[in-house]
Amino acid sequence: MASGVGALYLSGRASIPLALVDELEAVRADAVLSGQPVTFHFGDEQFAVAPHDFQRYRFCLDNLLGRVGISTSSHLLSFRIQPRAEFLHGLGAQGVVDWCP
Numbered sequence: 001m002a003s004g005v006g007a008l009y010l011s012g013r014a015s016i017p018l019a020l021v022d023e024l025e026a027v028r029a030d031a032v033l034s035g036q037p038v039t040f041h042f043g044d045e046q047f048a049v050a051p052h053d054f055q056r057y058r059f060c061l062d063n064l065l066g067r068v069g070i071s072t073s074s075h076l077l078s079f080r081i082q083p084r085a086e087f088l089h090g091l092g093a094q095g096v097v098d099w100c101p
Helices: 018-034 085-099
Strands: 010-012 038-042 045-049 059-063 066-070 079-083
Touching: 018 038, 018 045, 079 085
Parallel strands: none
Antiparallel strands: 010 079, 038 045, 045 059, 059 066, 066 079
8 A cells, every 4th residue: 555645736927928928829729630649848847748637727737747727717726737646646746846846
């Protein structure tokens, strides 16, 4: 039986560059058109941008380490990061926090 932190959700407010929002909009539009996630590089990580929202976050980015939601809404925090259980158990909560930008 596993022990330790079972789930960790990270969120924060940041200024999102307009160029990034435009690129995410274009990639998301491709995903909607194809009905399939589309590959997107964000920093050093490769993600798949889903054709759907992540809860109330417009952009849903997935990879092997977790899911990232990005929003430009003033009613939400800019980012929501949900690491996968395997990542969390492998690195521990502090390791996951240190990985996040």
